[in-house]
Amino acid sequence: MKFIASSSLLLKNIQVLGGILNTNNTLPILDYFLFNISESVLKITASDLETTLSAEIKIESEDNGSIAVPAKLLIDTLKTFPEQPLTFNILDNNTIEI
Numbered sequence: 001m002k003f004i005a006s007s008s009l010l011l012k013n014i015q016v017l018g019g020i021l022n023t024n025n026t027l028p029i030l031d032y033f034l035f036n037i038s039e040s041v042l043k044i045t046a047s048d049l050e051t052t053l054s055a056e057i058k059i060e061s062e063d064n065g066s067i068a069v070p071a072k073l074l075i076d077t078l079k080t081f082p083e084q085p086l087t088f089n090i091l092d093n094n095t096i097e098i
Contacts (some may be wrong), residue, residue: 006057
């Protein structure tokens, strides 16, 4: 699966969603964003089990699918990029290349 998204638009949205994530989660999956791609729209979801937030952004993609992405790692990584289109490749072993 492969998609292209604006670095600044993606960062802006995940920083808002990251506001509900806790550092002492009892379930490790709560430290992740859920990326769901459908029809060139990326839906990003974050939850702390009491509150769930979602955001949708337009992307370029010919594929559909879902993957869980480590929230803190993604936010820290995106902060290092200037405004530019970023290509995300989700490989068969569920790793992501940016």
